[in-house]
Amino acid sequence: MCGKSGTGTEPPEEPPISSGQEGQPKSDVPGGVRLVGGACIIDEFIAPELLEASSQEAQDALAEGSRQAAVGGAVPSSEGRAVDVRSRGDTMRWLTAEAMAESGHSALEGVVRKLEGLRQQLEKQGYDVGGKPTFQLACYPSGGARYVRHADASVSCPTRTMTAIVYLNTPEWDPERDGGCLALYNLPYTGRLANAGLERCEPAAVVAPVGGRLVLFQSHLFHEVLPSHRHRYAITAWFHLRPPHSGPPPPAPRPAAPLPLPTPAPRAPTVPPVAPPAASAPPQHDDAPLPFASVSRPDSDTPSFAARFSASGRMSASGRASSSGRAWMPRSSGRYAGGRGMIFVSIAAYRDPEAQWTLHSLFSQAHEPDRIRVGIVWQVHPIEDADLMRVAGARSHPEWLSRVRQVVLPHMDAEGPCKARALAQAMWSGEEYVLQLDSHMRMVPGWDTLAIGQLGEAEAASSFGKAVLSTYPLPYEGEGPAASVPEPDTAPATLLCAGAFAQDGFLRTVGRTLRQRPAKPLRSGLWAAGLSFARADWLKEVPYCPHLPHLFFGEEPYMLARMWTRGYDTFAPSVPLAFHAWDRSARVHTYQRDLLPTPTPAPGASSGPNSGADVSTGSGTAGGLRASDRTGSGMALGETGVGWGLSPTLEEEEEGREMEVARKEAAVLRRRSQARVLAVLSGGAATGAGEDGVGPDGCGDPGVGGEASWGVGGVWGLGRVRTLQQLAEAVGVDFAARVVDSRAAWGGLGEDAFEA
Numbered sequence: 001m002c003g004k005s006g007t008g009t010e011p012p013e014e015p016p017i018s019s020g021q022e023g024q025p026k027s028d029v030p031g032g033v034r035l036v037g038g039a040c041i042i043d044e045f046i047a048p049e050l051l052e053a054s055s056q057e058a059q060d061a062l063a064e065g066s067r068q069a070a071v072g073g074a075v076p077s078s079e080g081r082a083v084d085v086r087s088r089g090d091t092m093r094w095l096t097a098e099a100m101a102e103s104g105h106s107a108l109e110g111v112v113r114k115l116e117g118l119r120q121q122l123e124k125q126g127y128d129v130g131g132k133p134t135f136q137l138a139c140y141p142s143g144g145a146r147y148v149r150h151a152d153a154s155v156s157c158p159t160r161t162m163t164a165i166v167y168l169n170t171p172e173w174d175p176e177r178d179g180g181c182l183a184l185y186n187l188p189y190t191g192r193l194a195n196a197g198l199e200r201c202e203p204a205a206v207v208a209p210v211g212g213r214l215v216l217f218q219s220h221l222f223h224e225v226l227p228s229h230r231h232r233y234a235i236t237a238w239f240h241l242r243p244p245h246s247g248p249p250p251p252a253p254r255p256a257a258p259l260p261l262p263t264p265a266p267r268a269p270t271v272p273p274v275a276p277p278a279a280s281a282p283p284q285h286d287d288a289p290l291p292f293a294s295v296s297r298p299d300s301d302t303p304s305f306a307a308r309f310s311a312s313g314r315m316s317a318s319g320r321a322s323s324s325g326r327a328w329m330p331r332s333s334g335r336y337a338g339g340r341g342m343i344f345v346s347i348a349a350y351r352d353p354e355a356q357w358t359l360h361s362l363f364s365q366a367h368e369p370d371r372i373r374v375g376i377v378w379q380v381h382p383i384e385d386a387d388l389m390r391v392a393g394a395r396s397h398p399e400w401l402s403r404v405r406q407v408v409l410p411h412m413d414a415e416g417p418c419k420a421r422a423l424a425q426a427m428w429s430g431e432e433y434v435l436q437l438d439s440h441m442r443m444v445p446g447w448d449t450l451a452i453g454q455l456g457e458a459e460a461a462s463s464f465g466k467a468v469l470s471t472y473p474l475p476y477e478g479e480g481p482a483a484s485v486p487e488p489d490t491a492p493a494t495l496l497c498a499g500a501f502a503q504d505g506f507l508r509t510v511g512r513t514l515r516q517r518p519a520k521p522l523r524s525g526l527w528a529a530g531l532s533f534a535r536a537d538w539l540k541e542v543p544y545c546p547h548l549p550h551l552f553f554g555e556e557p558y559m560l561a562r563m564w565t566r567g568y569d570t571f572a573p574s575v576p577l578a579f580h581a582w583d584r585s586a587r588v589h590t591y592q593r594d595l596l597p598t599p600t601p602a603p604g605a606s607s608g609p610n611s612g613a614d615v616s617t618g619s620g621t622a623g624g625l626r627a628s629d630r631t632g633s634g635m636a637l638g639e640t641g642v643g644w645g646l647s648p649t650l651e652e653e654e655e656g657r658e659m660e661v662a663r664k665e666a667a668v669l670r671r672r673s674q675a676r677v678l679a680v681l682s683g684g685a686a687t688g689a690g691e692d693g694v695g696p697d698g699c700g701d702p703g704v705g706g707e708a709s710w711g712v713g714g715v716w717g718l719g720r721v722r723t724l725q726q727l728a729e730a731v732g733v734d735f736a737a738r739v740v741d742s743r744a745a746w747g748g749l750g751e752d753a754f755e756a
Helices: 048-064 095-102 108-115 119-126 332-338 355-364 398-401 419-426 447-462 538-541 556-562 591-593 651-681 708-709 724-731
Strands: 039-042 089-097 134-140 144-149 160-167 182-184 205-207 216-220 224-226 232-240 288-289 343-350 372-380 390-392 404-410 432-435 441-443 467-470 493-499 505-514 531-535 570-574 578-580 613-615
Touching: 048 089, 048 108, 048 134, 048 232, 089 095, 095 108, 108 119, 108 160, 108 232, 119 232, 134 144, 160 591, 182 216, 343 355, 343 419, 343 447, 355 372, 355 390, 355 398, 355 441, 372 398, 372 419, 398 404, 404 419, 419 432, 432 447, 432 538, 447 467, 447 531, 447 570, 493 570, 505 556, 531 538, 556 570, 556 651, 556 724, 651 708
Parallel strands: 343 372, 343 432, 372 404, 467 570
Antiparallel strands: 039 216, 089 134, 134 232, 144 224, 160 216, 160 232, 182 205, 182 224, 288 390, 432 531, 441 578, 467 531, 493 505, 505 613
């Protein structure tokens, strides 16, 4: 935001600026627009004479014709509008400068024209606001009218990129007496209104609707209008993304290098000593919600990987940064300056109540929690899941909140693990190591130093000095603060083994429990998405592809093939690093239950090599886990499903119909994604799409770089260091022929190496 909020969240190079009202930043340049942390406040944006005239005209214009505002009514139409005055209590009408001029409301026309002028300033700074702006006049009547927490960029209007609000109230507005403040969930606020409608200690900027004030912020940021005890008038402008085929977007403010980034030379492994922290019991009621910042600023001067993705998760055509979704984070200093020694944890969570405890475990069990940064993608119902987006224990450790970056998406927009993990990776900001996790995990004490040490040993044993630690962890029981984990000092290690190829053409992987802990990490030749630890070079060389909607089974072999052919060897850690909640039968919402069909078991899934002491398996009932528990893709993307009551309401019935439509659409997209990945696993590239966007192989959007990006050497295709035939010879899994030999079934060790 322009100016200082008194919270220390601005970058150090920003000069001190005097503040306006308590806790509210004020611009030092009248009329100047410069967003910090995704927002900006400018007082006296309109002159007092224009304010007085427009305030009166606003009352007249609403008297001439207005209607009750709707929740989700993001377009000027009566279709699909849901009116709920308890959630949103304002009356509104849509404006255009031309209509105001014709009706004689010259002052309102002047305000609209002034708001239109912001677009040129924003475009010069690289923001994509090339679409046609829309304007709305609204009044929140006295008596407690409010608008609950929401984001302006939503399913109903996904093109909104910037929101600008001009208040038409008296300049003497008293926020404590009159209410009606805007709570912007992005920057911490510590003024007198910290608890006025906000959950206690939740970071937010609380802005009084003072007449003439402009509030400008990115439309993906969550915010709410607190109860108003006096008539509250405002004009809101929404700036939209440039329509397709309307010319190139403006240059972005922070260009980034195109993918893939060059491969650095192998480094000498480092094995730091392990000094686990003292064990501590998780708090019972000590969680705090997160500030809603979508993509954070790097903690160092390293160009952000997120710069190559737009707020919607699409790679920008130019390969340059999209400015939407950026927020400032505190810089790292001292021993972690420049990201050295830091760990970025990538998590995708789908309506998962365990995610907040996973975050708690990451920080509380780390030997050095200062080095941990998390990027999490929440896929949630905007009302039902509001309490899930928290960090358990953060009231006692508020510093944890500043170490979590996040993207929040409506659950109906979920497109499977690949898209969600790509969005999570986009929040990497130069940390040296990357840990990819499922959203329902418990870490062992000292997991950070253990992981770095284990990786160093694996790199020393790898063929090219490039290694990835990965396995299916042992299960933990229970949930929340009552969860029970195995004893970390004595728990056995696990190893990934090959199951069989299912009818969909994809390998199902099995995690087996070893009789004895190995002396060092074991080469496995397979990879699990739910626990993967590597240097950040892995993320840069083998980024998750966001153009594979609803790919589920197939995620892991696709990633394995890409990393193997780029010279990466996979290893199972010799000691547990984490534990996993495999049994999710009590979960109401899972991605699989909503959007995936019942998987077809792989041949022999419940007999032969798959019937041993398995931690998890991709299908069938091996190890006592249902196929719906997923494991074959090791998934972090939590899961959805609709749990209906005995007497569903009209809203539930409508949601059920929407989910059925979503399932059918997902099935079509999933088949296209599967066809594209199977073509890559055959050793080639997916064939081109036709004019209708679907090629002879059923593939759709090829993504950035076109079809060439899926060929050998392309960012989404195989690498050139090794071949899949060499993988088959080394591991015993032939993806092209879809054959698994006995070596792969037992991880190259033999049946006796595993518990019965």
